[in-house]
Amino acid sequence: xxxxxxxxxxxxxxxxxxxxxxxxxxxxxxxxxxxxxxxxxxxxxxxxxxxxxxxxxxxxxxxxxxxxxxxxxxxxxxxxxxxxxxxxxxxxxxxxxxxxxxxxxxxxxxxxxxxxxxxxxxxxxxxxxxxxxxxxxxxxxxxxxxxxxxxxxxxxxxxxxxxxxxxxxxxxxxxxxxxxxxxxxxxxxxxxxxxxxxxxxxxxxxxxxxxxxxxxxxxxxxxxxxxxxxxxxxxxxxxxxxxxxxxxxxxxxx
Amino acid sequence: xxxxxxxxxxxxxxxxxxxxxxxxxxxxxxxxxxxxxxxxxxxxxxxxxxxxxxxxxxxxxxxxxxxxxxxxxxxxxxxxxxxxxxxxxxxxxxxxxxxxxxxxxxxxxxxxxxxxxxxxxxxxxxxxxxxxxxxxxxxxxxxxxxxxxxxxxxxxxxxxxxxxxxxxxxxxxxxxxxxxxxxxxxxxxxxxxxxxxxxxxxxxxxxxxxxxxxxxxxxxxxxxxxxxxxxxxxxxxxxxxxxxxx
Numbered sequence: 001x002x003x004x005x006x007x008x009x010x011x012x013x014x015x016x017x018x019x020x021x022x023x024x025x026x027x028x029x030x031x032x033x034x035x036x037x038x039x040x041x042x043x044x045x046x047x048x049x050x051x052x053x054x055x056x057x058x059x060x061x062x063x064x065x066x067x068x069x070x071x072x073x074x075x076x077x078x079x080x081x082x083x084x085x086x087x088x089x090x091x092x093x094x095x096x097x098x099x100x101x102x103x104x105x106x107x108x109x110x111x112x113x114x115x116x117x118x119x120x121x122x123x124x125x126x127x128x129x130x131x132x133x134x135x136x137x138x139x140x141x142x143x144x145x146x147x148x149x150x151x152x153x154x155x156x157x158x159x160x161x162x163x164x165x166x167x168x169x170x171x172x173x174x175x176x177x178x179x180x181x182x183x184x185x186x187x188x189x190x191x192x193x194x195x196x197x198x199x200x201x202x203x204x205x206x207x208x209x210x211x212x213x214x215x216x217x218x219x220x221x222x223x224x225x226x227x228x229x230x231x232x233x234x235x236x237x238x239x240x241x242x243x244x245x246x247x248x249x250x251x252x253x254x
Numbered sequence: 255x256x257x258x259x260x261x262x263x264x265x266x267x268x269x270x271x272x273x274x275x276x277x278x279x280x281x282x283x284x285x286x287x288x289x290x291x292x293x294x295x296x297x298x299x300x301x302x303x304x305x306x307x308x309x310x311x312x313x314x315x316x317x318x319x320x321x322x323x324x325x326x327x328x329x330x331x332x333x334x335x336x337x338x339x340x341x342x343x344x345x346x347x348x349x350x351x352x353x354x355x356x357x358x359x360x361x362x363x364x365x366x367x368x369x370x371x372x373x374x375x376x377x378x379x380x381x382x383x384x385x386x387x388x389x390x391x392x393x394x395x396x397x398x399x400x401x402x403x404x405x406x407x408x409x410x411x412x413x414x415x416x417x418x419x420x421x422x423x424x425x426x427x428x429x430x431x432x433x434x435x436x437x438x439x440x441x442x443x444x445x446x447x448x449x450x451x452x453x454x455x456x457x458x459x460x461x462x463x464x465x466x467x468x469x470x471x472x473x474x475x476x477x478x479x480x481x482x483x484x485x486x487x488x489x490x491x492x493x494x495x496x497x498x499x500x
């Protein structure tokens with residue numbers, strides 16, 4: 001019969017004590033990961049954001065443009081907007097007349113006597129967060145980019161302020177920040193959505209004309225909007241593949 | 255050594271130095287996380303995400319003001335976020351006593367949404383500020399958290415102002431809305447659920463426009479049998495402004 005290997009108690013304790021740090025480290029890793037999973041640590045690749053705009057619901061109050069300026073500290077002067085509201089007045093003949101006094105923040109004054117108006121409506125505008133974004137393509141330094149969750153962002157510590165992206169954007173969604181001297185634009189309120197909040201414009205919209213959500217989510221207000229409406233994107237011919245979808249907009253909307 | 259041509263040695267030195275300069279230069283100039291996720295600085299994503307918020311979101315308000323939330327849920331303002339009227343309140347949610355949000359009381363807080371504008375969608379309640387109890391605060395009659403008036407408005411213009419205004423300057427100015435539309439009483443208090451009815455057959459227009467109609471001589475008449483053949487009247491005419499300028 002073979003002799004059983006023996007281990008003295010002292011030897012066992014010495015060996016065991018050497019392993020304690022390893023065992024403890026190994027034990028803590030899953031706990032950290034577990035905690036992260038419980039807290040819902042943000043993982044960008046799990047998300048794909050988009051916005052829907054229902055033209056029939058927009059009342060042109062301008063609360064969105066105002067809230068955007070507050071939330072994102074956009075300069076208050078006109079001409080600096082991350083989002084704004086346009087009024088389209090379609091006459092009997094000829095092209096639509098479009099105006100947006102101070103982005104709609106102070107309302108839309110009546111335009112006086114107009115006998116040739118066929119219909120009129122409001123169109124909220126913002127960065128379309130294109131899948132195939134021209135602004136990202138032209139940036140010479142890689143300061144603007146599409147994040148993993150599909151939001152086009154600007155790295156304002158890296159932007160050199162060359163304005164190429166402002167020229168390239170077919171939607172006029174970018175401006176040069178007057179004091180920071182970098183390109184600035186809508187981020188879908190990235191600091192809010194990654195925190196589980198709605199973008200400021202969607203939060204304050206009184207008539208739910210703006211709907212925000214994830215494209216992959218099968219039951220959501222965005223999904224409902226996309227399902228039950230005739231949807232267009234702006235300037236589809238440019239192949240930018242926007243992720244802002246307009247319901248109830250027609251060919252007049254540019 | 256003699257096998258390597260003499261002129262190659264300085265070239266090798268120059269190329270090595272250039273390569274070293276390139277590597278060192280890249281290390282110094284390219285930011286740390288550049289290229290981790292794409293042709294951009296991956297850390298920038300976190301920097302944008304870490305910005306401060308100003309609007310706390312309706313959920314944060316509900317945590318303390320459940321009573322107001324309940325009131326709001328009963329009325330037409332149920333879809334409205336608190337901060338639409340009360341302004342950004344993230345600091346109030348952080349330190350409730352230190353910062354107080356706006357408590358708007360003036361008329362100018364309601365009119366940005368409810369002032370008449372012809373570009374607003376029909377059905378959205380709108381007033382003409384000069385005619386609607388001028389000088390009075392909106393809060394005298396309306397509770398902003400549940401803004402239904404003590405009595406439901408009986409005139410259609412309260413919500414359908416653009417259509418009423420259009421009709422007002424048309425030949426149909428004297429035609430009551432109810433001549434053509436049947437309006438259930440419930441529509442006044444619950445407009446989105448109980449709809450007013452549109453006419454379904456040409457006879458509605460025939461009340462005045464058919465050859466045999468008992469109406470004023472000046473009203474244009476048509477032969478109900480042949481006019482417009484298989485189309486309904488409103489397929490061609492817009493009843494709220496019927497060919498006003500033509």
